Amino acid sequence: MSRHTITVTGTTGKVRSDPDAVIGYDPPLRTYFLQAFPHEETDEPGLWLGTHDRAFETLEDLHRAAISHGYDFMPLSPKLAAKLVDDKAAACGRPVRDTIFGQVLKHLNQPK
DSSP states (O other), rough: OOOOEEEEEEOOOOOOOEEEEEEEETTTEEEEEEEEOSSSSHHHHHHHOOSTTSSSHHHHHHHHHHTTEEEOOOOOOOOHHHHHHHHHHHHHOOOOOSSHHHHHHHHSSSOO
């Protein structure tokens, strides 16, 4: 399972942010996931998306779900977005860097 720290912000009501939110890919569930805003009374996150099989097969699907729940985590850096795609590809046994999309991601990650 991959885990990367990002910032998630609330987009409705009282605007708040969680700079210690976690995004990643869960190979057994075959889904991207997002966890943010620790619940005040339990150990569970207040926001937890991606808890069942193939819930979010793309980062765009996860982003749409976060928005529909009143949260946002974009923009992701190109490097992190590429890493998340690589995490999924590695879990599926596919070497992303050998594909055309992989070459685009490699180009985005090169120092400028």
